[in-house]
Amino acid sequence: MSEALRPMTRPRLYEQVVERLRQYAGESGLGAGDRLPPERELAQRLGVSRASVKQAIVVLEVQGLVEVRHGGGTYLVRDTLDAAEPVERLVERRRRLPDVLEAREAMETKLAELAARRRTDADLEALDDALTHMAEEVADGGPGVEGDRRFHAAVTAAAHSALLADFMRSIAEQITESRNESLRQPGRPKRSLAQHQRILEAIREGNPRSAATAMRRHLRTVAEVRLLTWTPEDATNVPDAPDAPDC
Incomplete structure (x- = not known):
């Protein structure tokens, strides 16, 4: 047609x-x-x-x-x-974001656990460098996007799991989208930075359970975005008439 x-x-x-x-x-x-x-x-x-x-x-x-x-x-x-960004693209992002966040929690929680078991001194240095970079970005008033990217990449590298790293690369674009969405929330950059620090502490201590728990809490914070409280269809289901005057 x-x-x-x-x-x-x-x-x-x-x-x-x-x-x-x-x-x-x-x-x-x-x-x-x-x-x-x-x-x-x-x-x-x-x-x-x-x-x-x-x-x-x-x-x-x-x-x-x-x-x-x-x-x-x-x-x-x-x-x-x-x-x-056109509204239609926003609607599409709203529809796919829950699946992306679900995948991130499943994979990155395991990555943090493995990182706590397998991290090397070089891995810890990379994690420290990523947090330093993010802290500088946030101190300058930025969202800390690059530092956030480096930190999660460093956790993935520290896990030393080639297959999980491949999975993460396969959804890198969607992860970037969820990262940007989260870090634009008011007050979120500083909160994410503090959560990253707790993840790093657990990895440094070699505590897999604490690392997994800290990562899970962080990713559930990442999922707290205004976009997910918006249901585009609502506007088409509400009769559009002027509101009644105040009594």
Whole structure:
């Protein structure tokens, strides 16, 4: 069948709200630290339900463009709400991320256990260097992505398991995606760095059980991302009508 005759789709309402908010931020000259109008006001002005506005805010939040402060409103993180990632790609990432995180926990917990049994002095030096690099990145205000990558690669190397290392390489792209998602969460870089230090301590002490436990706890923290609390289908299941006025 001709590609031109494939089924047509129409943008979800919350996607239209996202585009309106981007337009509003640009026309109003909003920048990093500026606050968006309250959700109720946005819903009233756009003639949509708060459900659609909430969905739009979540999209901007998981794209790293806004920060939602509990009870304090929504603030721009950058000088623009323009995003390099289309919403459809975000939806795809949301759907595959749970499988990636599940695979990481299964493999990397075992890798940490083996690393505690098999690590050499050279392995410990590589782990120390990775943590030093991440600490410097975080101290400079960065997310610590490269240091995180080096640390997990050093744990894999310290396990001295060729087959598990091959498995890790086979999902390297997906691991990078989960790493970036985790480290963009507020306060996450410092928390991850501290967890890495506990993993290293257990490996240095040669304690396989503690190393596995520390890695499992870390990877469950990695799984605590805003993206996984978002269900894109919700916006299509909620009747879109303006909210009732406050009593």
